[in-house]
Amino acid sequence: MRAFVLTGPREYAVREVPAPVAMPGEAVIDVERVGVCGTDVEFFTGEMAYLHQGHSSYPLRLGHEWAGVVSAVGDGADPAWIGRRVMGDTMIGDGTCRRCRRGNQHVCEKRQEVGIRDGRPGALAEQLAVPVSALHVLPDSVDSVLGALVEPGGNALRAAQAANAGPGDRVLVLGPGTIGLLVAMFVRAAGAEVHLLGVTPDSLAFARSLGFDHTWTERDLPELPFDAVIDASNAAHLPALALDAVQPSGRLVYIGLSGSPSTIDTRTLVLKDVTAIGVLSASPGLAATIEAYAKRVIDPRPLVGGTVGLDQVGAVLSGERPPGTGPGPKIHVVTSVFDATGHKNGAKPGETVDAVS
Known part of the structure; x- marks a missing residue:
């Protein structure tokens, strides 16, 4: 099969690699659509911390925001999975440690991470293999565009829930990228007033096009009482700005990661009686995100600015915007297993798979 392979910092190729075989308890997925995210860019540049901590090494097969169709299962897996439209959890715990037994497999010390840590090649390929325990079925109302947005949506939903905001609350979201905008959508759906802080005029204009009228830069951020800052x-x-901006007894949610350490003054945290929460993974929020998309609680489709093939992934990771790309921050990749109309290549006449558009 064809796969995008990152061979070193800013070095890559689309290669023919062995197709995956479903091991016991696993499924092989025909990958339909994959999102490119900031973590992938950090691996591309060589800045990702996992590379320096020994969790990841080149060559790498990226891709952890995906949707596809189960084409095979291994021993011990229910054959009924075959043909189902699915997305998958990125975090795969060992299933035996204390954290896994307590339902926190996404922070398992020995966890695998699909497309991120060594041992679990990612979805920027025609196929991938994952345990069936990591799969989530996509209903008909959640097509592949939404399916590939479930993983970032799960992160955003958890952050929005951690803010615990509703009608009468005012929330400031720092960063109008994919995650920030998804967070803003979920917070708005909960009834809170949402403000967004960004840097570039284009990103703030796009946020306003989504109905977020309160957009600011650091220079013009008003001194308003924010009940939560994300x-x-x-x-x-x-x-640190988030801590300064939040109201006493408010809530801080940290979901973004910088390339260098951040510092906050814990004296301010204590004296303002603030609750601070960190969000690592989408895992606990995946099922609820699928349900939210299915019920149209939010519509994240406008966040997808363009769609490319495997051969264009390297250019996207290097910062290029494909010709014709819209203002949305997310770029999706469609593999050659599916054509541009969602038909599976090699399918019989009249046989279709969920449309990708």
Whole structure:
């Protein structure tokens, strides 16, 4: 099969690699659509911390925001999975440690991470293999565009829930990227007033096009009482700004990661009686995100600015915007297993798979 392989910092190729075989308890997925995210970019540049901590090494097969169709299962897996439209959890715990037994497999010390840590090749390929325990079925109302947005949506939903905001509350979201905008959508759906802080005029204009009228830069951020502040940025100085901006007895949610350490003054945290929460993974929020998409609680489709094939992934990771790309921050990749209309290549006449558009 064809797969995008990152061979070193800013070095890559689309290669023919062995197709995956379903081991016991696993499924093989025909990958339909994959999102490119900031973590992938950090691996591309060589800045990702896992590379320096020994969790990941080149060559790498990226891709952890995906949707596809089960084409095979291994021993011990229910054959009924075959043909189902699915997305998958990125975090795969060992299933035996104390954290896993307590339902926190996403922070298992020995966890695998699909497309991120060594041992679990990602979805920027025609196929991938994952345990069936990691799969989530996509209903008909959640097509592949939404399916590939479930993983970032799960992170955002958890951050929005951690803010615990509703009608009468005012929430500031730092960073109008994919995660920040998804967070803002979920917070707005909960009834709170949402403000967004960004840097570039284009990103703030796009946020306004989604109905978020309160958009600011650091220079013009008004001194308003924010009941919760959610940092979805990669700027090292913004966690401290978040603490300064939040109201006493408010809530801070940190979901963004910077390339260098951030610092906050814990004296301020204590004296303001603030609750601070960190969000690592989408895992506990995946099922609820699928349900939210199915019920149209939010519609994240406008966040997808463009769709490319495997051969264009390297250019996207290097920062290029494909011709014709819209203003949305997310780029999706469609593998050659499916054509541009959602038909599976090699399918019999009249046989279709969920449309990708």
